[in-house]
Amino acid sequence: xxxxxxxxxxxxxxxxxxxxxxxxxxxxxxxxxxxxxxxxxxxxxxxxxxxxxxxxxxxxxxxxxxxxxxxxxxxxxxxxxxxxxxxxxxxxxxxxxxxxxxxxxxxxxxxxxxxxxxxxxxxxxxxxxxxxxxxxxxxxxxxxxxxxxxxxxxxxxxxxxxxxxxxxxxxxxxxxxxxxxxxxxxxxxxxxxxxxxxxxxxxxxxxxxxxxxxxxxxxxxxxxxxxxxxxxxxxxxxxxxxxxxxxxxxxxxxxxxxxxxxxxxxxxxxxx
Numbered sequence: 001x002x003x004x005x006x007x008x009x010x011x012x013x014x015x016x017x018x019x020x021x022x023x024x025x026x027x028x029x030x031x032x033x034x035x036x037x038x039x040x041x042x043x044x045x046x047x048x049x050x051x052x053x054x055x056x057x058x059x060x061x062x063x064x065x066x067x068x069x070x071x072x073x074x075x076x077x078x079x080x081x082x083x084x085x086x087x088x089x090x091x092x093x094x095x096x097x098x099x100x101x102x103x104x105x106x107x108x109x110x111x112x113x114x115x116x117x118x119x120x121x122x123x124x125x126x127x128x129x130x131x132x133x134x135x136x137x138x139x140x141x142x143x144x145x146x147x148x149x150x151x152x153x154x155x156x157x158x159x160x161x162x163x164x165x166x167x168x169x170x171x172x173x174x175x176x177x178x179x180x181x182x183x184x185x186x187x188x189x190x191x192x193x194x195x196x197x198x199x200x201x202x203x204x205x206x207x208x209x210x211x212x213x214x215x216x217x218x219x220x221x222x223x224x225x226x227x228x229x230x231x232x233x234x235x236x237x238x239x240x241x242x243x244x245x246x247x248x249x250x251x252x253x254x255x256x257x258x259x260x261x262x263x264x265x266x267x268x269x270x271x272x
Contacts, residue, residue: 032089034059037073039066040241041249043198045084047096048103049239050194055109061239062087097127100194112191123184127195151264153203157210158254158261178222182229189233193226200227201240206257209250 034052036059038045052059064073064083076085076092086093086102093102104112113120130150178184184192199215204227207213217224230236250257 032091033087035062035087036060036084037062037064037070037076037087038084039064040239041246042066042083043202044082044096046197046202046239047194048084048086048099050189050197050236051100051103051112052107053235053238054112054189054194055103055107057103057107057109097131097195100191104191110188112185112194114185114190123190123192123195126184127192130196130198153214154257155261155264156214157206157212158257159265178226183226189230189236193230197230197236199223200230201243202246205243205246205250208247209254 034057036045036048036052038048038061040046040061040063049059049061062072064070066083069081073083073085074081076087077083077094080094082094084094084096084099086099088102088106093099100112113123181187183189184196203215207215215223215227231240
């Protein structure tokens with residue numbers, strides 16, 4: 001008798017577990033696919049990828065050739081034809097910072113933006129300050145850097161030593177204070193950390209190619225410590241490009257980068 005009761009109980013537990021697994025499988029299969037059109041060599045594609053990884057969202061990276069835009073990219077970002085683009089089911093979301101905010105709102109997981117409205121506004125302000133806005137001369141295929149912060153960095157890397165002095169003039173406006181904090185968001189990586197990530201791995205690669213050192217520990221100890229902390233995070237390391245390949249890509253494009261810097265100075269854009 002007891003054996004029969006045990007058998008019935010085990011059978012009921014099995015059916016319950018089977019039903020639970022079936023529901024989870026069905027729910028997973030119904031979730032819209034998440035894909036990123038981008039490239040590991042782009043710091044802006046990295047923003048999208050790291051946001052998804054921090055949220056624990058599985059995704060597929062569709063690698064884009066930046067010198068030969070695909071039909072898929074033109075279809076999903078016809079306005080700018082730039083990476084990254086997030087594909088979430090039938091939705092197409094372009095622009096890296098827009099993607100980070102979308103990921104934060106659309107998926108469960110640790111929040112990327114602060115809960116306090118004032119802190120959220122401050123994070124967005126500094127992210128826009130750091131962001132690179134590019135406009136393209138289509139016929140000449142030359143991109144112009146519009147944000148003052150990155151104009152200074154770009155000129156400091158790819159122009160002569162006299163021009164590099166301008167970086168320190170604008171260096172006082174760095175995004176908030178890192179002293180006493182591991183990341184801009186506090187103890188974990190958040191929205192502003194993702195926005196500023198170009199100042200880590202990618203800036204270091206450009207410095208190596210150009211033979212300069214802009215962000216050194218003597219002048220910017222907190223930023224350098226933050227950069228090390230950021231690139232040591234497992235979620236971040238999973239979407240960093242191979243270092244040697246990144247350096248090789250920058251080295252191959254040095255003439256183009258110098259041309260952009262000269263264009264900025266020729267038309268007085270560096271003073272805007």
